[in-house]
Amino acid sequence: MKKVVVGTVVVCAAAVCTAAALVVRHRMKNCGKWTRAMNILKEFEEKCKTPVEKLKQVADAMTVEMHAGLASEGGSKLKMLISYVDNLPTGDEKGLFYALDLGGTNFRVLRVQLGGKDERVVRQEFVEVAIPPHLMTGSSEALFGFIAEALAKFVEEEGDGYHPVSGRQRELGFTFSFPVRQTSIASGTLIKWTKGFNIEDTVGQDVVGEITKAMEKIGLDMRVAALVNDTIGTLAGGSYYNDNVIAAVILGTGTNAAYVERAHAIPKWQGLLPQSGEMVINMEWGNFRSSHLPITEYDQALDLESLNPGEQIFEKMISGMYLGEIVRRVLCRMAEEAAFFGDVVPPKLKRPFILRTPDMSAMHHDTSPDLRVIGSKLNDILEVSNSPLPMRKIIFELCDIVATRGARLSAAGIYGIIKKLGRDIPKDGDKQKSVIAVDGGLFEHYTKFRNSMESSLKELLGDEVADNFVIEHSNDGSGIGAALLAASHSQYLGVEES
Ligand code: ADP
Ligand code: MG
Numbered sequence: 001m002k003k004v005v006v007g008t009v010v011v012c013a014a015a016v017c018t019a020a021a022l023v024v025r026h027r028m029k030n031c032g033k034w035t036r037a038m039n040i041l042k043e044f045e046e047k048c049k050t051p052v053e054k055l056k057q058v059a060d061a062m063t064v065e066m067h068a069g070l071a072s073e074g075g076s077k078l079k080m081l082i083s084y085v086d087n088l089p090t091g092d093e094k095g096l097f098y099a100l101d102l103g104g105t106n107f108r109v110l111r112v113q114l115g116g117k118d119e120r121v122v123r124q125e126f127v128e129v130a131i132p133p134h135l136m137t138g139s140s141e142a143l144f145g146f147i148a149e150a151l152a153k154f155v156e157e158e159g160d161g162y163h164p165v166s167g168r169q170r171e172l173g174f175t176f177s178f179p180v181r182q183t184s185i186a187s188g189t190l191i192k193w194t195k196g197f198n199i200e201d202t203v204g205q206d207v208v209g210e211i212t213k214a215m216e217k218i219g220l221d222m223r224v225a226a227l228v229n230d231t232i233g234t235l236a237g238g239s240y241y242n243d244n245v246i247a248a249v250i251l252g253t254g255t256n257a258a259y260v261e262r263a264h265a266i267p268k269w270q271g272l273l274p275q276s277g278e279m280v281i282n283m284e285w286g287n288f289r290s291s292h293l294p295i296t297e298y299d300q301a302l303d304l305e306s307l308n309p310g311e312q313i314f315e316k317m318i319s320g321m322y323l324g325e326i327v328r329r330v331l332c333r334m335a336e337e338a339a340f341f342g343d344v345v346p347p348k349l350k351r352p353f354i355l356r357t358p359d360m361s362a363m364h365h366d367t368s369p370d371l372r373v374i375g376s377k378l379n380d381i382l383e384v385s386n387s388p389l390p391m392r393k394i395i396f397e398l399c400d401i402v403a404t405r406g407a408r409l410s411a412a413g414i415y416g417i418i419k420k421l422g423r424d425i426p427k428d429g430d431k432q433k434s435v436i437a438v439d440g441g442l443f444e445h446y447t448k449f450r451n452s453m454e455s456s457l458k459e460l461l462g463d464e465v466a467d468n469f470v471i472e473h474s475n476d477g478s479g480i481g482a483a484l485l486a487a488s489h490s491q492y493l494g495v496e497e498s
Pocket of ligand 2: 103104230252440478
């Protein structure tokens, strides 16, 4: 009897020992896992570094490219396109105008009743329509047909308080946020699609012609009075309320910048413009690249596997379409090489673009002690349940690295424009603040990105000069701006309302 008891005790003790060893080994493995993931993170962080000296090099490279792009067609990665906008809205504009904003995930139609200097925007309304994904890579007819239909419906539903003048054609400002070579204020040919759009047979086509054809087909009598992009629209919208807007930047799905250039500083335009005037230049800065950019292997892979390899390199490092995807790529590496999520790589994690920038932003703004938001995002998006705190902390850090790099590079771009305009030097007696109008979902909603961008710009300018600048959120400036430009380029200008 006793023997049996002893035997059992021995067996039990052995089992306890084995279990203890297993626990220790499991802990060690776990500990190794976090260390390996941290190593991947640290290496990535090192390559993403943007000390102020580096940002200044990026800004200088931007300035050099701006000069080159203004000097000759095709002289730079920066297209520095002439917008034909040489008169920004003044506030005197009157009447009912429409805008159409296409260039991202949603498109918007908007109407605005303008009352002139004293009344300004009497009323405005817009609707936002999601673009069905299949239309983003389908035929031109399908895409523009869909847009024309939405516009016709919007016009049909027009309520009280909007006053089209009878007998006159409705006029529209078209914000088309893809690179376009303008041929006048209201015509231009598409250079290429970006941001996930890829429509057959439209490159080289007149964009206004395409939308006009679609409107005519369904009997909608509307004239495109101005063709702009979101950046130029934002610049125009900002200028309507403030005379000192010198540049506009979009930070949304994609990124771009526009600014007011002196005509004599545009060599490629000499002889075609009065040398005393000004011209809004559409930089298409998303296509900027420079050896000074902190490009990592993750960025290279993202670029190679994108719809437009080799292009829009700056955009791929800073804009909303890509930030979450960069985070996903680093997580993939951690999963594969450090068993970050356990023995199997979560299948969802392998899916490109599954981690969107708004999700990344939500995780990055998680202030709960146990990083609860990160936990639930991991669960909802990647089907990773019960994520331990060390995992959540690493993900938080990763979001911070990617967002900070993007924000600081954006600031460097803006600093480049300021340098190009020679406004980076303190000037005595210049009391009017210059405004940079910024719009786009990334800037609007990603607070940490925005704060980092603003503080980096201050760091670059220095305290004294920084006081001369304000960054202003121009909320939906682009929609209103396009309508305002339609007004200032109306075919009925100078014709009295009767
Ligand atoms: P678009 O650039 O498509 O015209 P928006 O200016 O509204 O449209 O920007 C939308 C983009 O902004 C989204 O693709 C996304 O990348 C980014 N975004 C939207 N909401 C957030 C958010 N909460 N946090 C971070 N980024 C966001
Ligand atoms: Mg937009």
